[in-house]
Amino acid sequence: xxxxxxxxxxxxxxxxxxxxxxxxxxxxxxxxxxxxxxxxxxxxxxxxxxxxxxxxxxxxxxxxxxxxxxxxxxxxxxxxxxxxxxxxxxxxxxxxxxxxxxxxxxxxxxxxxxxxxxxxxxxxxxxxxxxxxxxxxxxxxxxxxxxxxxxxxxxxxxxxxxxxxxxxxxxxxxxxxxxxxxxxxxxxxxxxxxxxxxxxxxxxxxxxxxxxxxxxxxxxxxxxxxxxxxxxxxxxxxxxxxxxxxxxxxxxxxxxxxxxxxxxxxxxxxxxxxxxxxxxxxxxxxxxxxxxxxxxxxxxxxxxxxxxxxxxxxxxxxxxxxxxxxxxxxxxxxxxxxxxxxxxxxxxxxxxxxxxxxxxxxxxxxxxxxxxxxxxxx
Numbered sequence: 001x002x003x004x005x006x007x008x009x010x011x012x013x014x015x016x017x018x019x020x021x022x023x024x025x026x027x028x029x030x031x032x033x034x035x036x037x038x039x040x041x042x043x044x045x046x047x048x049x050x051x052x053x054x055x056x057x058x059x060x061x062x063x064x065x066x067x068x069x070x071x072x073x074x075x076x077x078x079x080x081x082x083x084x085x086x087x088x089x090x091x092x093x094x095x096x097x098x099x100x101x102x103x104x105x106x107x108x109x110x111x112x113x114x115x116x117x118x119x120x121x122x123x124x125x126x127x128x129x130x131x132x133x134x135x136x137x138x139x140x141x142x143x144x145x146x147x148x149x150x151x152x153x154x155x156x157x158x159x160x161x162x163x164x165x166x167x168x169x170x171x172x173x174x175x176x177x178x179x180x181x182x183x184x185x186x187x188x189x190x191x192x193x194x195x196x197x198x199x200x201x202x203x204x205x206x207x208x209x210x211x212x213x214x215x216x217x218x219x220x221x222x223x224x225x226x227x228x229x230x231x232x233x234x235x236x237x238x239x240x241x242x243x244x245x246x247x248x249x250x251x252x253x254x255x256x257x258x259x260x261x262x263x264x265x266x267x268x269x270x271x272x273x274x275x276x277x278x279x280x281x282x283x284x285x286x287x288x289x290x291x292x293x294x295x296x297x298x299x300x301x302x303x304x305x306x307x308x309x310x311x312x313x314x315x316x317x318x319x320x321x322x323x324x325x326x327x328x329x330x331x332x333x334x335x336x337x338x339x340x341x342x343x344x345x346x347x348x349x350x351x352x353x354x355x356x357x358x359x360x361x362x363x364x365x366x367x368x369x370x371x372x373x374x375x376x377x378x
């Protein structure tokens with residue numbers, strides 16, 4: 001018996017039930033229960049009080065962001081490496097323009113307007129970010145016993161240099177689960193003023209290899225190298241690198257021992273750039289070194305031109321809470337163009353290069369190379 005039929009039966013039986021005697025009510029109730037299959041108590045309540053009122057649909061704003069808008073947003077989010085909404089939302093207009101310029105995306109006018117009007121909270125609601133389990137790598141920093149008194153300490157609170165060229169540097173060990181033997185390392189560098197990131201693989205951990213990588217780094221940077229800040233590992237705190245910095249007039253500083261927050265900028269890039277992409281496997285061979293070089297060659301364009309970053313502008317302690325304020329997210333490329341210290345010819349070359357880069361193609365090439373690297377080690 002359908003619900004509609006039960007309701008019609010109730011409407012026809014209830015008037016007679018209310019006027020009936022006690023004996024008649026008992027007979028009507030028995031018949032009603034037998035026909036509808038209701039519990040006797042529930043049937044009795046229906047006949048006395050009537051059917052409950054239908055609840056209307058909850059009132060609220062009509063859903064605006066759905067369908068094509070969410071599909072476009074999800075694709076852009078994937079192309080941008082699944083970055084958070086605080087970084088993605090200010091970069092959406094630029095990213096849509098780039099994708100349309102390279103014919104990677106076609107949006108209707110309505111979809112485009114809705115996409116560019118999205119707030120950070122709306123982006124978070126529309127996306128379902130994947131959760132990545134963080135795995136800790138092994139610490140391979142061995143204290144350098146030389147020149148500690150000659151190299152000054154710089155802490156996390158001393159970075160007030162607004163000029164590009166002052167870099168934090170660190171090594172990421174690709175040693176797997178054991179630090180025994182020789183294995184590849186990645187030299188990670190990040191510019192404090194602009195967030196410009198460069199990664200260079202080195203065959204083994206030595207002061208000669210690190211110094212050679214820094215020489216190569218200077219050729220890649222779009223600005224002059226003015227300062228280096230490292231941890232206290234022997235691969236950095238040594239006579240070779242110290243003498244090189246003196247000759248080239250590069251400011252050389254170091255962090256405090258066992259204070260990773262002094263190198264917060266490069267430590268963050270070790271995870272978000274290297275570990276998140278390359279992983280924690282062990283790499284040893286020349287073939288793996290060549291693949292890492294190819295990956296980082298494409299990654300430098302992808303991360304510096306299409307990965308917006310936030311910069312901390314101020315910190316204020318209120319009671320037991322620390323209130324941090326950040327600027328609007330911008331890519332390292334955009335911050336270099338905004339810098340007055342970078343010459344105009346360098347900016348012109350960067351603009352010309354930017355117009356030729358396709359983020360979709362870069363992302364595909366990086367994923368393809370990473371797939372080849374994983375096949376080698378498997």
